Amino acid sequence: MTLELVDVSMDYRLHGQQKRALDGVSLTVSPGEFLCVVGASGSGKSTLLSLVAGLTTPTGGEITLDGHPITGPGPDRGLVFQTGSLYPWRTVERNVAFGLELLALDTAERGRRVDWYLAETGLAGVRRSLPRQLSGGQQQRVAIARALVCEPDVLLLDEPFGALDVQTKEDMQLLIRQIWRDTGTTVLMVTHDVEEAVFLGTRVVVLASDPGRVAAETSIPLPDDRGLATKRTLAFLNLRASIEDMVRASHRSGVTR
Amino acid sequence: MRTALADRTSDVRATWPPLPRRTRPRPTLLTIRTPISRRAATTLTVLSLAVPFTAWVVLSASGAVPATFLPSPGAVLSAGWEMARSGELAVDVWTTTRRVLEGFGLAVLVSVPLGILMGTFHAGQAAFEPLIGLLRYLPASAFIPLLIIWLGLGEPSKIAILFIGTVFFNTLMTADVVRGVPRSLIDVSYTLGARRGEVLRKVVVPHSLPGIIDAVRVNAAAAWNFVVVAELVNSTAGLGYRIVRAQRFLQTDKIFAVLVVIGVIGVMIDVALRLVRARVGRWAG
Numbered sequence A: 001m002t003l004e005l006v007d008v009s010m011d012y013r014l015h016g017q018q019k020r021a022l023d024g025v026s027l028t029v030s031p032g033e034f035l036c037v038v039g040a041s042g043s044g045k046s047t048l049l050s051l052v053a054g055l056t057t058p059t060g061g062e063i064t065l066d067g068h069p070i071t072g073p074g075p076d077r078g079l080v081f082q083t084g085s086l087y088p089w090r091t092v093e094r095n096v097a098f099g100l101e102l103l104a105l106d107t108a109e110r111g112r113r114v115d116w117y118l119a120e121t122g123l124a125g126v127r128r129s130l131p132r133q134l135s136g137g138q139q140q141r142v143a144i145a146r147a148l149v150c151e152p153d154v155l156l157l158d159e160p161f162g163a164l165d166v167q168t169k170e171d172m173q174l175l176i177r178q179i180w181r182d183t184g185t186t187v188l189m190v191t192h193d194v195e196e197a198v199f200l201g202t203r204v205v206v207l208a209s210d211p212g213r214v215a216a217e218t219s220i221p222l223p224d225d226r227g228l229a230t231k232r233t234l235a236f237l238n239l240r241a242s243i244e245d246m247v248r249a250s251h252r253s254g255v256t257r
Numbered sequence B: 001m002r003t004a005l006a007d008r009t010s011d012v013r014a015t016w017p018p019l020p021r022r023t024r025p026r027p028t029l030l031t032i033r034t035p036i037s038r039r040a041a042t043t044l045t046v047l048s049l050a051v052p053f054t055a056w057v058v059l060s061a062s063g064a065v066p067a068t069f070l071p072s073p074g075a076v077l078s079a080g081w082e083m084a085r086s087g088e089l090a091v092d093v094w095t096t097t098r099r100v101l102e103g104f105g106l107a108v109l110v111s112v113p114l115g116i117l118m119g120t121f122h123a124g125q126a127a128f129e130p131l132i133g134l135l136r137y138l139p140a141s142a143f144i145p146l147l148i149i150w151l152g153l154g155e156p157s158k159i160a161i162l163f164i165g166t167v168f169f170n171t172l173m174t175a176d177v178v179r180g181v182p183r184s185l186i187d188v189s190y191t192l193g194a195r196r197g198e199v200l201r202k203v204v205v206p207h208s209l210p211g212i213i214d215a216v217r218v219n220a221a222a223a224w225n226f227v228v229v230a231e232l233v234n235s236t237a238g239l240g241y242r243i244v245r246a247q248r249f250l251q252t253d254k255i256f257a258v259l260v261v262i263g264v265i266g267v268m269i270d271v272a273l274r275l276v277r278a279r280v281g282r283w284a285g
């Protein structure tokens, strides 16, 4: 399962004007990898994921999964947004079950799978709650479980912890690392948070803004077993600083005076 | 803050006088979006009903207004009781209710799917919005003569008026509700493997249902108005017919009694739909 983007470009038309959101992006996501794409807001991160998810079609270049071009959205590429994509009328367990309800599975089989992912994401205790009764962190865990239960080849995360407070965010970072290691899922995550990218990723790609393009890429030679203490190690801080420099250099600032 | 600033002699702001501070008004009964005490709320509600009623009682008892203009509450009650006892009222209520059920029921059956179509597909919107947007502005009562020519004096023309009076609004309101389904919910459903029909059935419809019931509730009130208007012209039964007939014999007390019945049934419909809405929309909190 390899995800490959070759020279992908995306132009939006807005009020008759052409706006280039992505320009010649080439990327390869290898099986089992946790690839983090960092870039400033507006650098085309969401556009990139929406293209990989198949929700939009690139205006140039090609995206393939295992050599097959992506023609539309599907459960082989699970997507998690920053907020607000849970079905508000469905309980936690029925949100998670959504993708399985579309398949010819018997109830026991479906239940077994839902149970496993609820346990994995620590949601067993709130399985009958409605989304509005959950905290922001719990809601994101539901969204992650709902995508994972479909056994995607690659899990696409669009700033999934961007709306959370720092403590919850760190809990979620540990959780997603744990899930990644437990399930062996390939993860492609975009974020503006360099620390998060370094902590989570096995590799980090820096996206330059306007138009969005790959500015740099670096592997993260940190041990697989990462805890919050990892964030205080010299190796981590050095990586973080150098990537932050790259992000800053590739971001044309509009607030100088 | 100010002293720290004033120390910086180069800062022009140091020469500005301090901004005046306004005192905060005490919270009152009319503080925006602020709950009032239960007692105050009950008092206001009771007063809002008791004052007009008392005015009615006093006005009719004083003899300032002739009874043929303004019958006393007692006269209205006994006129209503008389109609109920003779079985006349039951027939009228049922006749009118049946017309609403048929005419508005048909309108709901047409407008909800059509509204979902218009709210979901740009093609549906392009095809139907201009015509329906125009037809909505034609007053249904203006269709009465035309419908009588087309459909005769019987039931079909009355049901058609109800239908015309409600179907366009309910369609456009449904379409608006459906357009409010968040894009992200639709997108995420596709990424979970749903197909178009499944997205409609399992996402668009459930998300829109509370809003659709709201639209139906608003338009049910309109239907209830239209039916009485429709019955004013050439009927042999129904609450509107009863009003016209009572007018012919100057039975104002009877007119009042029928108006009260119309109001009470209207409120009952509203309450029933509110309950359904609360049940269906529980998830929205």
Ligand SMILES: Nc1ncnc2c1ncn2[C@@H]1O[C@H](COP(=O)(O)OP(=O)(O)O)[C@@H](O)[C@H]1O
Pocket: A012, A013, A014, A019, A020, A021, A039, A040, A041, A042, A043, A044, A045, A046, A047, A048
């Ligand atoms: N649907 C759209 N129509 C027009 N322009 C868009 C659309 N979506 C995104 N853009 C533009 O493309 C650029 C990248 O947006 P986005 O992918 O959302 O960036 P990010 O997720 O990194 O903040 C921005 O300049 C944005 O204004």
Ligand SMILES: [Mg+2]
Pocket: A045, A046, A047, A159
């Ligand atoms: Mg974004």
